[in-house]
Amino acid sequence: MATHAGLTAAVRVSGLRRRFGDHLVLDGLDLELAPGEFVALLGKSGSGKSTLLRALAGLDYDTGGSGEIAVPHRVSVAFQDSRLLPWLRVLGNVVLGLGKAGELGRAALAEVGLADRARAWPGELSGGEQQRVALARSLVREPELLLADEPFGALDALTRIKMHELLRALHERHRPAVLLVTHDVDEAIELADRVLVLDRGRIAVDRRVELPAPRSLRDPAFHEFRDLLRGALGVETGAAA
């Protein structure tokens, strides 16, 4: 079913339906991402965000479904846990399956600030460092599309801020299209060019983030946008506080 996107879109999804037994999770979903666009995907727990990501990544072999999906040739996927192989050193994980010399891998590790950890074992790294290795592993494949499922969900707040900065910088430099699944409304507004809310199997909200950079929680427009998204997610907006 998956085909390759034309030059005009990095992702094109039309009429995507996915069900688990009687449970229709995606119900005729339509979505387009432009090349280089950074898009955040929000949605209540169980709304189907990971199901959509897996469909785009071609990882949902057993699921009943229909619809059209077009993605680029080079797609990378990042998950909440880094999924590094513990029996390979850091550099081995980065270049796994590429059959290339380590030079590209070392350059990618340098980009995420881990040039000196190439020979370490994954178990010797902190959670944040492991996620940086996972980013390097994605980068070295020069993806046209990066699919990220809560990649910072397990990190502490400070490490998360640093990872945000790193991801923005890497996006600026390499310009893949990004689809970032997150529970964190502020993370979505800080990072993305465009924010989507998935509800009842479709994209219920699709808004560009027009806030000036650097995006600041002090900007009243940030709060307006946050309230709009929280409203769409059925969360108290705190407007009366």
Ligand SMILES: Nc1ncnc2c1ncn2[C@@H]1O[C@H](COP(=O)(O)OP(=O)(O)OP(=O)(O)O)[C@@H](O)[C@H]1O
């Ligand atoms: N392999 C599966 N078998 C049966 N049901 C599944 C399977 N995978 C997902 N589901 C169901 O599909 C629905 C959507 O799941 P999905 O993981 O896509 O949601 P999500 O929006 O990513 O949730 P969360 O934010 O909690 O991670 C849920 O009701 C889930 O129980």
